[in-house]
Amino acid sequence: MLAGFLGLLAVSCGSSRSALQSGGDVKVPNQTEASTYRAECEQAILEARESLSTLEKHEGDATVESVLRPYNDLLRLLSNQEGKASLLRNVHPDKQVREAADWCEQELAKVGTDLELSHPIFEVVSRVDLKGADPRTRRFHTLLLRDYRRAGVDKSAEVREKIKKLQQELVKVGQDFGQNIRSDVREIWLESAEELAGLPQDYRDKHLPNKEGKIRITTDYPDYIPFMTFAKNDLRRKELYKVFRNRAWPKNDASLKRMLEIRYELANLLGFQDWADYVTEDKMIRTAEAAQDFIDKASALAKPRAEQDMQELLDRLKQIEPEAVSVGDWQKAYLEELVKRDKYKFDSQQLRPYFQYKRVQQGILDLTARMFGVRFRKAQLPVWHESVEAFEMLEGGRVIGRFYLDMHPREEKYKHAAAFPLKVGMEGAQIPEAALVCNFPGGDGSAGLMDHNNVETFLHEFGHLLHHLFAGKGQQWVTQSGIATEWDFVEAPSQLLEEWAWEFEVLKTFAKNAADEVIPEELVSKLRRSRDFGKGLFVSHQMYYAALSLGFYDRDPKDLDTTALAVELQAKYSPFAYVDGTHFQVSFGHLFGYSATYYTYMWSLVIAHDLFDSFQSAGLLNTDLCRKYRTKVLEPGGSKDAADLVKDFLGRPFEFAAFEAWLSKG
Numbered sequence: 001m002l003a004g005f006l007g008l009l010a011v012s013c014g015s016s017r018s019a020l021q022s023g024g025d026v027k028v029p030n031q032t033e034a035s036t037y038r039a040e041c042e043q044a045i046l047e048a049r050e051s052l053s054t055l056e057k058h059e060g061d062a063t064v065e066s067v068l069r070p071y072n073d074l075l076r077l078l079s080n081q082e083g084k085a086s087l088l089r090n091v092h093p094d095k096q097v098r099e100a101a102d103w104c105e106q107e108l109a110k111v112g113t114d115l116e117l118s119h120p121i122f123e124v125v126s127r128v129d130l131k132g133a134d135p136r137t138r139r140f141h142t143l144l145l146r147d148y149r150r151a152g153v154d155k156s157a158e159v160r161e162k163i164k165k166l167q168q169e170l171v172k173v174g175q176d177f178g179q180n181i182r183s184d185v186r187e188i189w190l191e192s193a194e195e196l197a198g199l200p201q202d203y204r205d206k207h208l209p210n211k212e213g214k215i216r217i218t219t220d221y222p223d224y225i226p227f228m229t230f231a232k233n234d235l236r237r238k239e240l241y242k243v244f245r246n247r248a249w250p251k252n253d254a255s256l257k258r259m260l261e262i263r264y265e266l267a268n269l270l271g272f273q274d275w276a277d278y279v280t281e282d283k284m285i286r287t288a289e290a291a292q293d294f295i296d297k298a299s300a301l302a303k304p305r306a307e308q309d310m311q312e313l314l315d316r317l318k319q320i321e322p323e324a325v326s327v328g329d330w331q332k333a334y335l336e337e338l339v340k341r342d343k344y345k346f347d348s349q350q351l352r353p354y355f356q357y358k359r360v361q362q363g364i365l366d367l368t369a370r371m372f373g374v375r376f377r378k379a380q381l382p383v384w385h386e387s388v389e390a391f392e393m394l395e396g397g398r399v400i401g402r403f404y405l406d407m408h409p410r411e412e413k414y415k416h417a418a419a420f421p422l423k424v425g426m427e428g429a430q431i432p433e434a435a436l437v438c439n440f441p442g443g444d445g446s447a448g449l450m451d452h453n454n455v456e457t458f459l460h461e462f463g464h465l466l467h468h469l470f471a472g473k474g475q476q477w478v479t480q481s482g483i484a485t486e487w488d489f490v491e492a493p494s495q496l497l498e499e500w501a502w503e504f505e506v507l508k509t510f511a512k513n514a515a516d517e518v519i520p521e522e523l524v525s526k527l528r529r530s531r532d533f534g535k536g537l538f539v540s541h542q543m544y545y546a547a548l549s550l551g552f553y554d555r556d557p558k559d560l561d562t563t564a565l566a567v568e569l570q571a572k573y574s575p576f577a578y579v580d581g582t583h584f585q586v587s588f589g590h591l592f593g594y595s596a597t598y599y600t601y602m603w604s605l606v607i608a609h610d611l612f613d614s615f616q617s618a619g620l621l622n623t624d625l626c627r628k629y630r631t632k633v634l635e636p637g638g639s640k641d642a643a644d645l646v647k648d649f650l651g652r653p654f655e656f657a658a659f660e661a662w663l664s665k666g
Helices: 031-056 064-091 095-116 119-126 135-151 157-183 201-206 221-230 234-244 251-269 275-279 288-318 329-344 357-372 452-470 491-502 521-530 535-553 562-573 600-618 623-634 642-650 657-664
Strands: 187-190 215-218 375-378 389-395 398-406 418-421 433-437
Touching: 031 064, 031 095, 031 119, 064 095, 064 119, 064 135, 064 157, 064 418, 064 433, 095 135, 095 157, 119 135, 157 251, 187 234, 201 221, 215 221, 221 234, 221 329, 234 329, 251 275, 251 535, 251 562, 275 288, 275 535, 288 329, 288 535, 288 600, 288 657, 329 521, 357 375, 357 452, 357 623, 398 452, 418 452, 433 452, 452 491, 452 623, 491 521, 491 600, 535 562, 535 600, 535 657, 600 623, 600 642, 600 657, 623 642
Parallel strands: 398 433
Antiparallel strands: 187 215, 375 389, 389 398, 418 433
8 A cells, every 4th residue: 555645746754853763762752842843844834835925926937947946846845744744643653743743734735735726826837938848847847737727726716715625624534534543443352262263372472361361352453364364263253353344433434424525526616527537537547437347347357256266165164154155254364264274285374484574574675675776774764663664775885765664563553554655756856765654563572473465565565665766766856756656556566566475486585484494385385376266256355445435436425325335335346245233434544545546456456467477477586677677667757657657668558468367367
């Protein structure tokens, strides 16, 4: 997942010692720190307002140097501060700092909206003389004018004022939506250690009975995912599933409805039928109708395989419950594990001793350094928590990027896994920065034994991070630097990098147990053979999420019952029936960030499989091909349309064939 948004203002973040403590000397955050950070943000906003006013008063010739450069500098100032606020409100351990970041993000959004809707600036940008300008400058100008019109700059003063108020409210509603998810950690209590049957020993060791003999299991990922995968107790799995699918309920019900209302009204004011119609216009897919067609096509392709997968799960369930007639969503992960053990002689718990967090981290750094011709080293940079590590990325002895790894869970921290783009790279001005925020085992003195899907997730998010850092090379325009490509392409590079988690030649370099024994090749072979099972169910269920995302935004939400629509769409697209009493939609954070475009994940997967075919042919560790991919796809950032980047690498437009072959394989 990529955190933040990519619009007129690119998401990025600066590093300031006022709000980020130095590594190795972390102190308890206090009111002074929050006040200092807020003062810094206030100063940045003041500077931004002054720059905005100067641009509005511009007289004389409108040139690249007199208009576009100052405009770009303003974008950079805003994006640095907005990214910092986005990161701090999601990860900082001090509530007062998080609240200051919330405020800062809201105020920055006001400046951004004023900039987007400034008719005087639009007019001066419109008359910029592009004689002699290079292609990237022309693209910056063309898309800038497009985004101005999409923002509503050509509407009446009354309409622009309405848009401003709605945009400002949307920021606050979105913050509340995310905060309600982040802070709502729910739990179940087991009666005894017997109810941990099936779970690995290190999990059991961390979940000991309290004085009353009861054991707490939370909805945080390090608790939830292993329990749903390995716990034999079906009733307890269902109980945990239900509390997990009710996070932020009912609190977020009102926030979600208001979010939908605001976006529908905005779309109408901007001349669009609904938000789905508006938000898809500047994506690769172009229209909401095309997005729906894609969802239906992918769903139809997956259906035969999903039915086959489901029958295997049901057959396995009947060995436990002879009277069973269907498989519940809470049973999916557990039964998949059993089928893989029976059919492929593969037990995923056998992998965990070989995936110690620190070794996985170093292995991924070494792997990607080799692939892309760079070097990573620890850096003494400001951090926001003692568990956070900072790194520099070097090429030819020169630092070309910086990043942070915040990889273990803690209270009030972002609950999922995401790459937060921080500073965008600007030639001669600043190098790119990013932060990886995850919730993996470890960080508590333990070895941090990871499941294989944790390793995949690490690679996925690191793919986002590398995309952002590499796309900062040689850039001069903010909206082309970093992951500034179309939103429905951003997941393709990260999904592509996941594939390296399945190769023995890769895993053997870092997958070692406590005795320093390398993961057995036969175990990896079993892992690979078991991989194909369940892919039909995966695609089908993902298309339910995509349909939900699109369906909430392709209509007037006035009388919308979000739970009823979620139930209806689940029945249409997912092989798994709705579980009464759950309200998944209110904890589906993508409904704010991705809004109507969750189809992005599967759309990007189609492209990723097409790209991966090249690596399968040439070899995953073929450095020449890796460097070509870096220069043709990653480094250009938003300087070209995503479809052209893919064509530059493949030598042809992307196709569905590789995705269809993957779906039918096995």
